[in-house]
Amino acid sequence: MKRVVITGAGTINALGASVPETMAAMQAGQCGIGDLDIRDVERLSIRIGGQVKGYDADAHFNRQQQALYDRFTQFTLLAAREAIGQSGLEFSGQLAAESGVVLGTSGGGLNTQDENYRAVYEEGKNRVHPLIVPKLMNNAATSHVSMEWNLKGPSFTVATACASSNHAMGQAFWLVRSGASRAMIAGGSESMLCFGGVKAWEGLRVMSKDACRPFSLGRTGMVQGEGAGVFVFEELEHARKRGAEILAEIVGFSMTSDASDIVMPSKQGAARAIAGAMRDARLNPDDVGYINAHGTGTAANDKTECAAVADVFGRHADKLMISSTKSMHGHLIGGTGAVELLACIMALRDGIVAPTIGYQEPDPECALNVVPNEARDAKVDVVLSNAFAFGGLNAVLALRRAP
Structure with missing residues (x-):
């Protein structure tokens, strides 16, 4: 099997219009959540979100392109430009034939x-x-990413609610690891901050009206966000031969189904996904230093996720750092795992663990080191990234520091 590395990353989200801007905001513990600027906001009871403020489509796309590109597609293309530009790859000939795209989204257009x-x-x-x-x-x-960069290998979209991006990146990882593809563009995008999108989520009664405070006692729910995260996954040998900068290595992936409830999370399903990713990567519990949590800020998710982590890691759970960057950029639904992978890369490459901001008071049912309010300097060799979706669909990625 091939070893798989990340050689490019791109993003646009409420924290920034690039990877450096986003990582700087994560390091500083900045909050990108604010008042929504959308049509008919006065008819909504939920009026906050992690919105990409000041976005000007005219600065990036002509009128003909805008007639074809929904906001979620525009975000994807901007993130892909940054990621592929950083990678230095040029897709032509056999490389184009052996490279493709797997992206996650829940709401699409x-x-x-x-x-x-x-x-x-x-x-x-x-x-x-x-x-x-x-x-x-x-x-x-x-489709538009494949057309813009001449990617003629396997390309498809994954729609598994909040786990879409992790499922997409996991599939891309498997394609490269198996040798079926030499390089893959992977990640996800979402833009559901419109009247109908927010109104639908209001009906679930899991939304906060003021802030996203994962793991904090008295937390009041999740906050939607929007944006995209896109990465270049590549064979290690291919990347080394061309002298590419390697951001991190992907070493494991697992996905499970709860098969129990359409909205309520399951500790057992989450734990099996976490353990499966570690098994796929041949990791021991004490190898892992940081987990980027799903951490939505709802009462049910956060305590269930912490219980799953405690079950899998046992005594090592107390030594782990686990944080939720949704507290800063909001929950991007189908795009959330992709933006959150940036926090994993930052921990591995830069030795900076992003915080869980808005943390006010410990919850006895979330009694782990949740990196409250301030980033932590730490040497981290292995990280996990969790995504647990409505419908009981779970996807966990494992990454190592760049070889």
């Missing part, structure tokens, strides 16, 4: 759906733009 439902049902219009379907389809971002 939800902004486009929201706008056009409004036009038809509220404003009474009887026609929509002829490109609405290819603009809103979940695989739009994947």
Whole structure:
């Protein structure tokens, strides 16, 4: 089997329009969550989110492109440009034939759906733009990345709610590790901060009206975010031959299903996914120094995740650092695992563990080192990244410091 490394990373999210900006914000413990600037916000009871403020599509895409690209696709393309640019790869010939794209999203072109439902049902219009379907389809971002960079290998989209990005990156990892692909573009994107998107989440009654405070006693729920994270996964030998900078090595992946409830998390399912990723990577519990938690800020998720970590790691659980960067950028749903992978790279490469901000009071059911409020300097050799989705779908990645 091939060893798989990350040679490029790109992002746009509420914390920044690039990887350096985002990592600097994570290190500083900045909060990108604020008042939503969307149409009909006054009709919402939830009016905060991790929104990409000041975004100007005209600065990046012409009018013809904007007619084809929903906001989630635009975010994906911007992140992909940064990631592929950093990697230095040029896709042509055999490399293009052996490289592809796997991206995660949950809502896909939800902004486009929201706008056009409004036009038809509220404003009474009887026609929509002829490109609405290819603009809103979940695989739009994947297809446009493959076309822009001439990627002719396996390309597809994963939609598994909050685990979409981790599932996508896990599939890309397996494709490169097996030798089926030489390089893969992987990650995820989401933009659901429109009236219909927020209104739907309001109905679940798991949203906070003021802040996302994972693991803190008295936490009041999750906060939605938006953005994209995209990475270049590559064979280690191929990367070394061309002298590429290696950001981290991916060493394991596991996915499980709870098969129990459509919304309530399961300690057993999460624990099996964590243990499976470690087994796939041939890791012992004491090898792991940091876990980027799913950590949504809901009462059910946080205590269930902490219980799963405690079960898997036993006595070593108290020595782990575990934090949730959702407290800073919000929950990007299908794109969240991709943006959170940046915190894993920062821990491995830079020795800086991102904090869980907004932490106020310890919760006895979340009695782990959650890196409260301030980043931690620490030498970390191995990290895990957790994603546990509605529908009981779990996906965990394991990464090592760059070889």
